Amino acid sequence: MSNKLYVGNLSFRVTSEDLHEHFATAGTVESANVVMDRETGRSRGFGFVEMASEDDANNAIAQFNGTEYDGRNMVVNEARPREDRGGGGGRGRGNYGGNRW
Helix, strand or coil: CCCEEEEECCCCCCCHHHHHHHHCCCCCEEEEEEEECCCCCCEEEEEEEEECCHHHHHHHHHHHCCCEECCEECEEEECCCCCCCCCCCCCCCCCCCCCCC
């Protein structure tokens, strides 16, 4: 198991500092980061916490998964690597949704 945890279903008010403080009750926190939307600067409602050891990570999962924090029930589990979602995305070339009749 990894020491890095995914934390989902967070209130949009929760900051990285809040997450760090909250998870410190389960063990030593190496880092805590709430993911922010690049365009709006608002929280995306999830983040990542890296604990100092596997034991601390397991303690955090047992202590926090499914529990209420700032009005929402958190989802806490081992972070998984990003999956390759394929090519560049976007709409490609074309009319970009405009009607050409």
